[in-house]
Amino acid sequence: MIRLLLADDQALVRGALAALLDLESDLEVVAQVGRGDEVVDAARASGAEVCLLDIEMPGLNGIDAAAALRRELPGVRSLVVTTFGRPGYVRRAIEAGASGFVVKDTPARQLADAVRRVHAGLRVIDPDLAAESLIDGPSPLTGRERELLTYALDGSPVSAIAARVHLSEGTVRNHLSAAIGKTGATTRSEAARIAQERGWL
Amino acid sequence: MIRLLLADDQALVRGALAALLDLESDLEVVAQVGRGDEVVDAARASGAEVCLLDIEMPGLNGIDAAAALRRELPGVRSLVVTTFGRPGYVRRAIEAGASGFVVKDTPARQLADAVRRVHAGLRVIDPDLAAESLIDGPSPLTGRERELLTYALDGSPVSAIAARVHLSEGTVRNHLSAAIGKTGATTRSEAARIAQERGWL
DNA sequence: CATTTCGGATGACAGGTGTCACGGGCAGGT
DNA sequence: ACCTGCCCGTGACACCTGTCATCCGAAATG
16 A cells, blocks of 8 residues: 655645546555645654655655655655646756656546656656756756746846845846847746746746 | 536646546537637537537637627637636627636535526526626726737837727827726736736727 | 965946826727 | 816936946855
């Protein structure tokens, strides 16, 4: 009997996944949480062996939650199950210590198999995504560029971003200009969108 | 026995919802589709009585799919089940003839009840969302403003938008300026983001 | 030790952007 | 007929933005 923890901020999806996985005779959902920062405690308390982690969660995202699990409970394996197959996500999830990466539009019957393989110590990674994340390579953005792009995501003017990070407007424009070049965009909003799509933020 | 159709582009969520709902003794999932434009045909072929529709789907979105169902199969009721509780979505879904609107972070056990109520001819709407959609009111955007905002979503410069819709740059800037005023934004990217959040696009 | 890279900053410049005033045409109400 | 609202366009203006050159100090890399 494999003991599972589910982490997903959407209660309906969480409950539905629990129903799906409980149908398998060798799987048992022993804990469910809706926030990333509750994963480690819940895993410890429930004695879970495999954790299914969504990336988009309040408190702590699924990738950082996988890293926390790796650190606090090294025996527990984690499988990232997320909506967006952004190449950068795959790389970051694996680097964070996750044992698998599956997108939410894979067939439902394959999920249980993925769980079993992860539990057996194997790596499970969507082959298309693995290829994509290899050709894309890691993020070329510097720390500041990444930070400023996240602030540019909502379309704020340069002045607002500069005020928020306590930098001069000129510096902000320089960093964003570099980011625009690296993403191949022509405006900072486009650069922010592209960077997010690739999982660089 | 209530006959259900599930429409969601994420196969994993679709299968999980099917597992969840099949646990109920009075419910039966008789069809599953991953595209909005397959809903009507599948509903007709399967004799579904209630359709659960996600909004974000390829081919045809869930709201337009509800409208198509209303037109082609008036006896079939539809329940929109979606990730984003955007106020504008609720209004548009109801206007399109949907009998209910539920967000994906409602507790899993409530879903079956929502289905039963919709099947019984009742309206099911998340109370918080209903209130929000009332205070927000309908979209104040004109047709052109809405269209240009969707093109501005990805951060394209005015020149690119003007070329795409065959308008002069000045006209595009005028429409976008009006949209910026109506959304309370300061840049077109911000206006586009706000409009999307409210379900105006 | 030298070089490179990064963060930070300034100044300048061309071009993009948001706003406003104004004009015209076309549909739908009263 | 009149008014209103939407659509389309022009021109002008101030301001914002993206780019580039240039500088500095710190840290990592060779």
